[in-house]
Amino acid sequence: MGLSIRAGRPNGPLPSDPLPQWSYAGFSLFRRGIASHIGINLSQMHGYGGGRRWSSVTSPLRHLLDHDDDRGELTPEQARELAPALSEALAELGRSDPDGLLWGPDGYNGRVGREFVDLLTLCAEEDLPAVFC
Template identity: 35%
Template sequence: MGLVLFPGDADNSSPDVSWSYSGFAAFRRRLAETEGFVLSEMSGFGGERPWRDVSTALEPLLDHPDDGGDDLSPVECASILVRLEAITNRRAAEGGDQLLQQHIEDARQLAGVLRLCIDKDVPLAFLRSPPTMEPLTRLPNVDVKPLPRRKVKGCSTCCHGSLPKER
């Protein structure tokens, strides 16, 4: 399961950005560190430091429930976008490890979604995404064989009573 951020425009073709919960947590931790504070010290993230003690345009994004909660307004999106792009441009110029590069790409995707929210004057919505699972028959290197059918003695419920008799 994960999280999807998307424009609240009821247009299913609009771009979105998605993360696993752990990926989104790592992304927000890095943003908070860039802004000069530790997210785990903040109220709502295991700490006691109130949000009024920090000053960042990213607060609506950082201090938001992973899923649910209120949508972010186009005005909040604009504020987040300006700061997010400044951070992204600076960090991209610095280079860095593979995780930083992934966070930069995530930030750019989020910036595109924020820009669309601003342009369309719609909120940014947060949604928990359903888990995705490949069918067993599609997993590589897995030999799936059907189990033999057996009649369960004394069972007359469900499918057990309707199974063909063994020969």
């Protein structure tokens, strides 16, 4: 079992569409890594056991962090905001990963994260939602 994120095309995704996929545990680690990178302790946030509200977070990465794992969608507007912020965070994490095994170009989070950025970019350009399933 795992999580996929696809372009919300009316007739279903195209074979050429990016299709980032994680296990649920892997996606949790991915989001925790992104959150930690921008100075957010997810355990303190609403929805993760804490009381801090997401309205206090100004980073576009909040769209990814304050989202159900396996349902719902990101709007095209959210995808437009999230894609460049996530791309920048992934690049910074890749540079700080000494062996590159997790966040580097060949590391799992780096590779699937960039596939997610590609999907978000596609959704932003084609005015499609990014659907969590």
